[in-house]
Amino acid sequence: MDFRVSEGQRELAEGIRTMLAGRLPLERIRAREGDERAIDADDWAALGDTGVFTLTLPEPAGAGLGLADAAVVFEELGRALVPGPLVGTFLAATRDLVPGAAEGRAMVAVCGSGGPPWLVEHLTSLDAAILLPAGGMGGDHSLMTTISEAPTAQRIAIPLDPLTPLWQLSQLPAPPNLDDPDQELFGDGAILTAALQVGHAAETLDLAVAYAKEREQFGKPIGSFQAIKHMCADMLVRAEVARAAVHAAACLADAPDVLAAEAAAAGTTPFVWQQRAVAGAKLLADEAAITNARVAIQVHGGMGYTWEVPLHLHLKRSRVLATTFGTSSYLSTLLGTLLPPPPT
Amino acid sequence: MDLRYTAPEQAFRDELRTWLAATLPGVGTPPPHDDWPLRREYDLRWQQLLFEAGYAGVDWPAEGGGRGSSPVEQLIFKEECERAGAPYVGVNFVGLLHAGPTIIAEGTAAQKERYLPAILRGEEVWCQGFSEPDAGSDLASLRTKAVRHGDDYVVTGSKIWTSHAEVADFCELLVRTGEERNRGISWLIMPMDSPGIEIQPLRTIEGTTEFAQLFLNDVRIPVANRVGDENDGWRVTMVTLSFERGTAFVGELLECMRLLGELHHIGTRLDLFERDGSWLKRIGRLVAAFDALWALTKRNVSEAAQTGVPGIGGSVFKLSFSEHAQTLADLAMEMLDTAGLSADPLAGLNGPIGNAEQVHNWYKSINLTIAAGTSQVQRNIVAERILGLPKAR
Numbered sequence: 001m002d003f004r005v006s007e008g009q010r011e012l013a014e015g016i017r018t019m020l021a022g023r024l025p026l027e028r029i030r031a032r033e034g035d036e037r038a039i040d041a042d043d044w045a046a047l048g049d050t051g052v053f054t055l056t057l058p059e060p061a062g063a064g065l066g067l068a069d070a071a072v073v074f075e076e077l078g079r080a081l082v083p084g085p086l087v088g089t090f091l092a093a094t095r096d097l098v099p100g101a102a103e104g105r106a107m108v109a110v111c112g113s114g115g116p117p118w119l120v121e122h123l124t125s126l127d128a129a130i131l132l133p134a135g136g137m138g139g140d141h142s143l144m145t146t147i148s149e150a151p152t153a154q155r156i157a158i159p160l161d162p163l164t165p166l167w168q169l170s171q172l173p174a175p176p177n178l179d180d181p182d183q184e185l186f187g188d189g190a191i192l193t194a195a196l197q198v199g200h201a202a203e204t205l206d207l208a209v210a211y212a213k214e215r216e217q218f219g220k221p222i223g224s225f226q227a228i229k230h231m232c233a234d235m236l237v238r239a240e241v242a243r244a245a246v247h248a249a250a251c252l253a254d255a256p257d258v259l260a261a262e263a264a265a266a267g268t269t270p271f272v273w274q275q276r277a278v279a280g281a282k283l284l285a286d287e288a289a290i291t292n293a294r295v296a297i298q299v300h301g302g303m304g305y306t307w308e309v310p311l312h313l314h315l316k317r318s319r320v321l322a323t324t325f326g327t328s329s330y331l332s333t334l335l336g337t338l339l340p341p342p343p344t
Numbered sequence: 345m346d347l348r349y350t351a352p353e354q355a356f357r358d359e360l361r362t363w364l365a366a367t368l369p370g371v372g373t374p375p376p377h378d379d380w381p382l383r384r385e386y387d388l389r390w391q392q393l394l395f396e397a398g399y400a401g402v403d404w405p406a407e408g409g410g411r412g413s414s415p416v417e418q419l420i421f422k423e424e425c426e427r428a429g430a431p432y433v434g435v436n437f438v439g440l441l442h443a444g445p446t447i448i449a450e451g452t453a454a455q456k457e458r459y460l461p462a463i464l465r466g467e468e469v470w471c472q473g474f475s476e477p478d479a480g481s482d483l484a485s486l487r488t489k490a491v492r493h494g495d496d497y498v499v500t501g502s503k504i505w506t507s508h509a510e511v512a513d514f515c516e517l518l519v520r521t522g523e524e525r526n527r528g529i530s531w532l533i534m535p536m537d538s539p540g541i542e543i544q545p546l547r548t549i550e551g552t553t554e555f556a557q558l559f560l561n562d563v564r565i566p567v568a569n570r571v572g573d574e575n576d577g578w579r580v581t582m583v584t585l586s587f588e589r590g591t592a593f594v595g596e597l598l599e600c601m602r603l604l605g606e607l608h609h610i611g612t613r614l615d616l617f618e619r620d621g622s623w624l625k626r627i628g629r630l631v632a633a634f635d636a637l638w639a640l641t642k643r644n645v646s647e648a649a650q651t652g653v654p655g656i657g658g659s660v661f662k663l664s665f666s667e668h669a670q671t672l673a674d675l676a677m678e679m680l681d682t683a684g685l686s687a688d689p690l691a692g693l694n695g696p697i698g699n700a701e702q703v704h705n706w707y708k709s710i711n712l713t714i715a716a717g718t719s720q721v722q723r724n725i726v727a728e729r730i731l732g733l734p735k736a737r
Contacts, residue, residue: 229727280632335628
């Protein structure tokens with residue numbers, strides 16, 4: 001067993017980070033705040049060319065990597081605040097659901113079917129949307145529709161996240177069932193969403209620590225005060241614990257033999273064991289991202305409450321991500337229910 | 345990132361599991377918490393069985409007589425022992441995890457020969473004399489004084505939080521031999537039958553006597569019992585602490601996971617979940633937290649296996665684990681309602697409720713954010729050593 005982030009994975013993260021810093025620096029991303037189209041089509045295609053959406057497809061179509069590697073990449077995408085339907089497009093590309101998704105020539109969002117209200121992100125940029133089963137994880141199949149069949153939609157004037165434009169649908173189209181029931185789609189999507197959240201949690205930690213080192217009050221850096229130190233330490237704990245959970249869930253998705261062995265040792269089925277790992281990872285990553293953003297804002301004091309400092313963008317995006325692939329209420333209940341019943 | 349155990353690791357697990365299954369039925373039930381002589385006997389007997397089977401000192405290097413197992417094998421050892429319900433390390437804790445490793449690293453050949461085999465074979469018990477009434481989190485301010493008289497140190501002062509002092513043969517003792525804070529401390533081996541040692545048991549919140557205060561009045565300790573140089577005891581102590589390989593709380597973590605499962609059974613039997621959905625949510629949150637801490641343990645152990653130190657793991661793990669263990673204990677008390685008011689086992693309409701071990705855990709959990717470095721000290725460590733925030737002191 002070697003559960004460290006491998007050298008190859010570190011290089012992968014570094015590569016993505018460098019690519020994003022050159023192609024999608026924060027100023028470029030923020031220039032589109034409030035726009036109907038949150039990311040330029042060429043930038044989306046650049047993500048596709050980098051292979052972001054096809055990491056887990058076998059070569060030559062993809063990079064032949066695992067979901068754990070994809071989680072490492074998605075953490076960087078979260079860190080960098082990259083907008084757009086990243087997870088939906090990845091799911092569509094790796095399952096060959098929508099032409100062009102793999103290359104970043106198409107955008108595919110995910111949409112919960114539990115409304116009303118039925119809200120869809122990035123609607124006018126989309127080529128398709130994947131409708132998630134209302135039952136959440138373990139629903140027999142996911143449903144998909146091309147968005148051209150969508151009924152009337154009304155743009156939300158003030159979406160919570162200025163980089164996640166939203167539309168409200170008057171009703172959901174009756175979508176065709178996917179030919180193939182895909183039990184892993186929800187789980188994979190939840191893991192990658194959780195990976196994005198870990199990226200947010202890690203970035204807001206870094207921003208808070210950097211500010212605590214540089215901002216001086218009472219003649220010294222505020223980071224020398226224990227009240228601030230302890231907030232930062234707790235942010236690190238949240239991020240590290242959540243990251244370990246996300247990586248473990250991704251590793252189990254990559255290794256059916258390990259999953260089967262762990263499930264057998266725990267006296268349960270591989271499906272339940274995977275659900276448990278995924279739900280726990282998503283729950284903790286959501287909390288880490290949201291709480292760390294809030295604490296980072298607190299460390300920044302009044303500046304943290306301004307539009308200028310990007311912390312609010314992390315907080316708002318984390319809120320958006322927390323509503324997809326299982327809310328905290330759904331996930332925590334599921335986790336409680338998955339424990340084995342008492343012996344009779 | 346690979347959670348797959350190698351073939352040798354799997355073989356180690358299988359062999360250990362077979363041995364535990366064959367051995368544990370003959371071990372008997374643990375004695376009452378407060379009966380230290382019986383606990384000594386029971387814990388030493390377990391150590392003897394481990395020794396005979398070649399499992400003594402899995403985490404000790406081979407040159408100290410240990411098994412020299414990899415950190416991953418140490419994790420497997422603790423996991424299998426916990427899952428099989430094997431006895432805890434108990435009174436062997438200080439010998440196996442503190443004093444022994446210190447002597448391996450810093451002791452003389454004569455000291456190694458005299459003390460190490462007896463620890464591994466389960467013949468001698470050690471206790472710890474580090475903390476003092478006025479030196480807790482600030483351990484380096486300790487004041488128990490050792491003055492040289494010929495071939496002896498004459499030691500005067502007081503030590504506190506000394507577990508199982510009543511039944512210990514030796515004490516790993518930190519004393520002040522010089523003026524400078526960290527550079528004026530020495531590490532001594534104190535025989536517990538030396539004249540001038542008074543042991544006063546301390547009563548815990550639970551009402552038990554888990555530890556004691558030691559009063560040392562002109563206790564003579566041979567200079568030959570010093571480990572490391574005079575005034576170099578602080579460094580010697582830190583060497584021991586770095587033996588930790590990320591597995592320090594594995595037993596406690598697995599125990600919490602088991603108790604959480606039991607609590608879920610209690611809720612089912614008491615029919616709580618039908619009436620109030622929030623119980624399941626709170627249980628579910630703890631499932632997520634403990635599972636994640638298990639994953640973090642594997643990460644820390646993997647880090648230790650490659651680099652020799654558990655990375656940023658130890659403090660991060662302890663901060664999160666101790667607080668979730670307390671959340672579990674408080675949730676158990678809320679769910680038990682009035683049944684949580686009794687430390688005696690109670691029965692309900694559907695048979696035994698299972699309150700006693702949850703109540704015991706509630707007491708125990710209170711100490712987790714205090715012992716082995718308070719959460720506040722841990723946060724300082726994380727902030728200063730990992731995040732690089734400036735020291736205030």
